[in-house]
Amino acid sequence: MSIPVIALVGPTASGKSSLAVALAERLTGAGRPTQIVNGDSMVVYRGMDIGTAKPSAAERARVPHHLVDVLDVTDGSSVALIRELARECFTTLRRQGVVPLLVGGSALYSRAILDELDIPPTDPAVRARHERALAELGPQALHERLAALDPTAAAAIEPGNGRRLVRALEVVELTGSFTATMPTGRYDPAVAPVLQIGLALERDELDRRIAERVDRMWRDGLVEEVRGLTDLRKGPTASRALGYRQVLEFLDGRIDEEEARRRTIVGTRRFARKQLMWYRRDERIHWVDALSPDLLDTVLSLVGETMSSC
Incomplete structure (x- = not known):
């Protein structure tokens, strides 16, 4: 019998x-050992607990979690890295007879992990050189440089999007051209079979949950957590995380604390809407009502149907 990858997807705070x-515990108790594989690009960082809504120590004691606390905040991360690590987990767990349960991450990350996708190569030294150029010269100069090397790529990237410009220049230098590829909509045979289950919420409820989550993060000590991450500013990826970036702006005196909290809520809501836009395009996702009193039983039924057909 093939062991499927179960993927729980949906917007943040759903x-x-x-x-x-709860699902992993029920499946394990029913004789189908299940462990959780994190797909979130920020939960991988040690010390970034409050602002990422990282699973608690108690939750991790109840069910094994993989790809949590595996990088330092100074380490760079990427779609390609998370994809590689997640797939390695899938292979290891399946060999042990364990069902991998992929949880979290943006639509791009979950689809990159699950789908056929050609990801251009990366080189930390090359990227670091272009990041230094971005810091010294600004995004407009990098956009002009990219336009001279690959006009098609430059036309597809906004002049102010420094992060994408750095990546495009890196890829052009390594491969000769920049081709932005998207997931194909077909599960990679190396990963299949897959069952994707999406948690659906009305927009007003999602907005309320996001505001409540951010307020809770502040109460739980997000600002102090960021103060304690003395190397966070050195992190090319971690320092851009929602909440952390805004707190850094507050600690640098660029905005006040209330504005940092407000920007975190607004940014998280915007991110959630973008997630939903991409998820809604994927007809393979089985959507369930996140507020249903029978949510767990509904999900277990979907999982049971998939397992019986594998």
Whole structure:
């Protein structure tokens, strides 16, 4: 019998993490050992606990979690890295007879992990050189440089998007051209079979949950957590995380604390809407009501149907 990858997807604050723990426990108790594989690009960082809504120590004690606390905040990360690490987890768990339960991450990350996707190569030294140029010269200069090397790529990237410009220049230097590829909409045979389950919430409820989550992060000590991450500013990826970036702006005196909290809420809501836009395009996702009193049983039924057909 093939062991499927179960993927819980949906916008941030929809309840994926708590559902994942309950689902894994029920499946394990029914004789189908299940462990959680994190797909979130920021939960991988040690010390970034409050602002990432990282699964608690108690939750991780109840169910094994993989790809949590595996990088230092000074380490760079990428879609390609998370994809590689997640797939390695899938292979290892399946060999042990364990069902991998993928949880969290943006639509780009989850689809990159699950789908056929050609990801251009990366080189830390090359990227670091272009990042230094971005810091010294600004995004407009990099956009002009990219336009001279690959006009098509430059036309597809906004002049102010420094992060994408750095990546494009890196890829052009390594391969000769920049080709932005997207997931194909077909599960990679190396990963299949796959069952994707999406948690659906009305927009007003999602907005309320996001505001409540951010307020809770502030109460739990997000600002002090960021103060304690003395190397966070050196992190090319971690320092851009929602919440952390805004707190850094507050600590640098560029905005006040209330504005940092407000920007975190606004940014998280915008991110959630973008997630939903991409998820809604994927007809393979089985959507369930996140507020249903029968949520766990509904999800277990979907999982049971998939397992019986594998």
